[in-house]
Amino acid sequence: MARRPQRIFLVGLSGSGKSTVARLVAARLGWQALDTDVLVEEAVGLPVPEIFARWGEGRFRDLEAEALLRACQTSPAVVSTGGGILLRAVNRVAMFDSGLVVHLDAQPKTLVERLRREGIDYRPLLQGPDPLARLALLKAQRQGYYRLADCTIETDGLSPEEVAEAVLRAWEEAADVLADRRRVWRAAQEPVPEWPDATCVVRVASGSYPVYVEWACLDRLGELMAGLGLGGRAFVVSDGTVFAHHGERALTSLRQAGFDALHRTVPAGEASKTLDTAAALYTWLAENRAERGEAVVALGGGMVTDLAGFVAATYARGLPLIHVPTSLLAMVDAAIGGKVAVNLPQAKNMVGTFYQPKAVVCDVSTLRTLPRRELVSGWAEAIKHALIADGLLLERFETQAEAALALEPTVATALIARSVAIKAGVVGEDEREETGRRTILNYGHTVGHALESAGGYTSFLHGEAVAVGMMAAAEIGQRMGVTPPELVQRQRRLLERFGLPTRASGVPVEAVRRAMALDKKVRAGSLRWVLLEDVGRPVIRSDVPPAVVDAVLASVLDG
Ligand SMILES: NC(=O)c1ccc[n+]([C@@H]2O[C@H](COP(=O)([O-])OP(=O)(O)OC[C@H]3O[C@@H](n4cnc5c(N)ncnc54)[C@H](O)[C@@H]3O)[C@@H](O)[C@H]2O)c1
Numbered sequence: 001m002a003r004r005p006q007r008i009f010l011v012g013l014s015g016s017g018k019s020t021v022a023r024l025v026a027a028r029l030g031w032q033a034l035d036t037d038v039l040v041e042e043a044v045g046l047p048v049p050e051i052f053a054r055w056g057e058g059r060f061r062d063l064e065a066e067a068l069l070r071a072c073q074t075s076p077a078v079v080s081t082g083g084g085i086l087l088r089a090v091n092r093v094a095m096f097d098s099g100l101v102v103h104l105d106a107q108p109k110t111l112v113e114r115l116r117r118e119g120i121d122y123r124p125l126l127q128g129p130d131p132l133a134r135l136a137l138l139k140a141q142r143q144g145y146y147r148l149a150d151c152t153i154e155t156d157g158l159s160p161e162e163v164a165e166a167v168l169r170a171w172e173e174a175a176d177v178l179a180d181r182r183r184v185w186r187a188a189q190e191p192v193p194e195w196p197d198a199t200c201v202v203r204v205a206s207g208s209y210p211v212y213v214e215w216a217c218l219d220r221l222g223e224l225m226a227g228l229g230l231g232g233r234a235f236v237v238s239d240g241t242v243f244a245h246h247g248e249r250a251l252t253s254l255r256q257a258g259f260d261a262l263h264r265t266v267p268a269g270e271a272s273k274t275l276d277t278a279a280a281l282y283t284w285l286a287e288n289r290a291e292r293g294e295a296v297v298a299l300g301g302g303m304v305t306d307l308a309g310f311v312a313a314t315y316a317r318g319l320p321l322i323h324v325p326t327s328l329l330a331m332v333d334a335a336i337g338g339k340v341a342v343n344l345p346q347a348k349n350m351v352g353t354f355y356q357p358k359a360v361v362c363d364v365s366t367l368r369t370l371p372r373r374e375l376v377s378g379w380a381e382a383i384k385h386a387l388i389a390d391g392l393l394l395e396r397f398e399t400q401a402e403a404a405l406a407l408e409p410t411v412a413t414a415l416i417a418r419s420v421a422i423k424a425g426v427v428g429e430d431e432r433e434e435t436g437r438r439t440i441l442n443y444g445h446t447v448g449h450a451l452e453s454a455g456g457y458t459s460f461l462h463g464e465a466v467a468v469g470m471m472a473a474a475e476i477g478q479r480m481g482v483t484p485p486e487l488v489q490r491q492r493r494l495l496e497r498f499g500l501p502t503r504a505s506g507v508p509v510e511a512v513r514r515a516m517a518l519d520k521k522v523r524a525g526s527l528r529w530v531l532l533e534d535v536g537r538p539v540i541r542s543d544v545p546p547a548v549v550d551a552v553l554a555s556v557l558d559g
């Protein structure tokens with residue numbers, strides 16, 4: 001059972017009774033009651049209407065955001081908030097991250113009556129001849145934001161005590177409410193006693209495992225592995241580039257924890273992901289008489305985690321595997337979920353299996369040496385996870401793009417942690433791609449894969465192709481009446497801010513179409529499109545008319 005949140009935020013229009021109810025709930029729980037309007041007034045020494053009059057709404061919203069951040073650092077507390085607080089993305093992120101958000105709803109008529117009764121008719125937003133019409137308009141405008149709340153209480157006809165009672169009930173059930181609302185990534189973030197400090201857990205039938213996403217946790221690698229009961233020798237596999245940057249740190253950490261650490265590097269690049277390289281690694285393990293129970297440590301990008309993972313899965317019917325991804329793509333994607341493989345000349349990832357690691361250790365600080373283009377490409381997959389599963393993560397990307405790109409430690413670590421948790425959650429629901437749930441991870445990949453293949457795997461990095469593919473999927477969604485046009489534009493703006501392509505040039509439409517047809521043949525079925533009805537609401541459609549696909553391809557490809 002998840003811990004109940006230690007903060008309750010009450011949101012709603014003026015007259016919904018937030019302050020009164022906050023005091024009542026706080027009294028019942030023995031918590032502190034806070035009011036963001038009061039916090040603002042205290043900070044500047046002026047009443048709210050005066051602040052509006054002197055400096056306008058914009059300044060008030062800035063002060064309100066600061067006040068909210070202070071409230072988010074206080075616990076336990078019941079916080080009543082201004083009616084427009086949810087308008088700002090930073091506020092939404094702050095609230096949803098730190099507590100239960102309860103919406104007190106009421107009909108405009110009820111609101112006006114309450115405001116009159118309480119003599120609170122000075123509210124700046126309610127001035128004018130027709131407060132009822134004004135409130136009805138505000139309600140309509142803000143309904144979309146209020147709908148984001150964890151729960152809504154219809155307060156018409158209820159006394160403040162009755163509303164407080166309902167809030168308390170909502171809080172008591174909060175663990176379930178939150179678990180349901182944020183099911184995908186919450187599931188993965190639910191703590192597990194064996195790994196109390198894990199960032200999240202991949203829960204799969206073949207054995208759950210912890211994922212650590214931290215700044216500088218490569219120095220804890222040995223300690224973390226020892227904590228999992230591993231010991232003896234550790235066989236570190238890396239590529240030459242990654243090993244030059246981070247190899248010594250990994251070996252030192254392993255030796256300090258008592259491991260006898262051996263290592264072997266392969267040339268960097270996809271060309272090493274072959275059966276021949278795998279065979280060379282088998283030989284190395286055999287010459288060193290690697291024994292069952294001794295771990296393979298995959299230190300590198302997705303090429304290394306796929307290759308070393310494949311070797312660990314197959315040598316002596318399986319050696320324990322630890323993934324230490326060092327590229328962003330490997331952290332948020334390749335290292336999570338247990339797919340391991342090598343390429344054949346005929347097709348990528350053709351020889352492979354499912355093999356889950358014992359742990360994944362993502363040291364975000366290793367990304368500082370990753371080439372910029374690889375980093376940007378990796379953010380595309382992380383953004384994809386937000387689009388398919390987590391509106392709040394999407395807002396974070398929108399408000400923190402620059403800090404993410406600059407690898408500001410706190411921001412980058414938090415964004416990656418949440419993105420990893422989404423992948424972990426989806427994998428937990430469909431370990432071996434059997435229930436179809438994992439299909440949603442393919443958002444943007446139908447065209448993305450085809451672009452990569454049409455470009456001979458040299459024109460685009462994976463994330464770049466996926467970014468273009470996500471634009472294609474969004475535009476197809478829009479033409480099918482599935483995806484709202486605002487979402488298409490929102491996605492485009494975000495990808496552009498991260499410096500990701502939203503169109504591709506130099507690739508003939510015909511080549512992409514051929515690659516998609518081949519993909520379809522390999523999968524022996526119809527082309528399946530992951531489309532978005534909204535953020536966090538992917539749907540799978542097999543009925544996209546070829547004419548729609550062609551039109552969209554023509555628009556995203558100019559070649
Ligand atoms: N198993 C899965 O579910 C899955 C999912 C997605 C991708 N993949 C696979 O992952 C591979 C692509 O992953 P990738 O983009 O990480 O490729 P990669 O491993 O080839 O890394 C890309 C480049 O970055 C370098 N690099 C990595 N980390 C670095 C660091 N910290 N500092 C400096 N340089 C660094 C590498 O040496 C390489 O040159 C493909 O083989 C793909 O098939 C697998």
Ligand SMILES: [Zn+2]
Pocket residue numbers: 333381445462466
């Ligand atoms: Zn991908």
